[in-house]
Amino acid sequence: MAIDENLLQKLIKMQKALHSSLRLKDVLEACVTEFSDITGRAKVAVFLADNEGLSFKLMSHKGYSEASVEEMRSVPFTADSLLRLVMQKRESASRATAQEAPDLSQAIMKREGSQGQIVLPLQATNLLVGAIQIDLLRPENLALEPFLKEAAEAAAGAVANSILFGRSEFEKERLNTLHKAGVALSNSALRVSDVLQIAADTSLVISNTPCCAILMVDPQAEAFRVAAFKGLDAASLHDFDLSLTGSIAGRCLASGKTEYVAEASRYPHGMPRSSDNSVFGSAAAIPMMYENDQLGVLMVFSTDQRAFSREQIELLEQLMAQACTAMHIALTHESATSQIVQDAHTGLYNQLHFEDSLVKEIERSQRHKRNLTVMLVDLDHLARINEYFGREKGDEAIKHVAQIIRESLRDIDVPCRIGGEKFGIILPETPVQKAADVAERVRQKVRKETAPGIGMVTISVGMAAFPDNADDAEPLLKAAEQALDVAKFEGRDRVKIAEVAEQMSGPIPWEELAKQARLAVVSERQAQLQNKLAPDAAYQPWMRAQTTWSQRGKKEDE
Secondary structure (H helix, E strand, O other): OOOOHHHHHHHHHHHHHHOOOOOHHHHHHHHHHHHHHHOOOOEEEEEEEEOOOOEEEEEEEEOOOHHHHHHHOEEEOOOOOHHHHHHHHOOOEEEOOHHHOOHHHHHHHHHHOOOOEEEEEEEEOOEEEEEEEEEOOOHHHHHHHHHHHHHHHHHHHHHHHHHHHHHHHHHHHHHHHHHHHHHHHHHOOOOHHHHHHHHHHHHHHHHOOOEEEEEEEEOOOOEEEEEEEEOEOHHHHHHOOOEOOOOHHHHHHHHOOOEEEOOHHHOOOOOOOEOOOOOOOEEEEEEEEEOOEEEEEEEEEEOOOOOOOHHHHHHHHHHHHHHHHHHHHHHHHHHHHHHHHEOOOOOOEOHHHHHHHHHHHHHHHHHHOOOEEEEEEEEOOHHHHHHHHOHHHHHHHHHHHHHHHHHHOOOOOEEEEOOOOEEEEEEEOOOHHHHHHHHHHHHHHHHHOOEOOOEOOOEEEEEEEEOOOOOOHHHHHHHHHHHHHHHHHOOOOOEEEOOOHHHOOOOOOHHHHHHHHHHHHHHHHHHHHHHHHOOOHHHHHHHHHHHHHHHHHHHHHO
């Protein structure tokens, strides 16, 4: 067709804009801007064809209302629209009025007050890359359709080139990401927690989502346990189906193949929710296997449907192959060294592990700008239990409290025995108020469940938060110790949170209260020690008699 000088100039300008960048985002924005300019500031939307999802995905737009944008965000190939006609015939389609248009196109034309709609295929080397939809403000611009078809052919080449460039860049980034993950895993292959952290963080980068979970097989419970998670609502983990049979993760591990649920919201799969309590639209489960050993499953989630591409799934599978090798080494190492960091009496970690873990968890919290809470737990009146029931029963009471602590915590928490009747617990990624709820549940459970052969026992709990109370291990522990002393000073069997200097509310300054509490605790211990050194009441008359006879003998000698 003959092109007038004005349109020719606009076509040349559009081609320059389209070829000024190889980034897909830039090319698509140039398409929207230039086609809108050519058609007298019409509303323009650019879609890419998703052949896996069998739909057109809205990639860039200009001028449309939020309602129309939401409706066009993902348009199935089968939807009654001009886009479907373009998909079927691979040629442009247009309608002058809304009444003539298919249902979806009609709804958008009415909402936008369109004076005509044109949809143009973006086709390069017989491949339909996508489509451009134009809602005109003036009906006479429908006559531009033949020229717009030629302009769309030029745009299709630019879009196709930018997609190819993006794929090559993605391949480079994929190899780079895998290389970095491999190096990090090889450097951290002796600690399960580090392997889990690296695997989780890398999977989020690859899948372009903030939500994932790593589930490890628990043979004793015949179920999965959540070993690590990111971006999930902690309360919703109770709804997570962790069974080895019937769940997404269970099917994945049983088959040894990735399980992809593209439209998860249609099915009640027993999945958790995102940290903002949103329902997930899609999920992928990748098996974690070392040779023939079933270790667990990585799950990634998105609130969007069909969120994960084949390339992303393949990359996650390669990542898990690396992670499983590192995990096998770490599990073997930790099994061999567990006696070094484990308290033999309770099965919890020991003080050495507590101190080492606290430093590392604080560093990790600083790096990721996350909360952390330290909880110190003291079994009340252990000396009296030992005195009245014997030391064996005292040991049973310590085991009883340790078991309740272990049952009440998450897999990512670090429970330790750091003294005779004293426990230290690290709660990563936990604000102090949520940690206080955990502490109160533990306290009530200890009080409610009687210790065998003893009866009711109680605990006192002191807590301090990073970064509110301190940003280093030593002052953070000191703040938790102060809170524990105050809990004992105020009567025991309670949870106390260390106050922050600028938020102190009591009649006595916190530091002064903590000092008084410390003196009272020390004084009480000294009194207990004196009682232990003092002779038993049954022998006191005999001791007095012995003293009297001794003194009388001295006088006679004189």
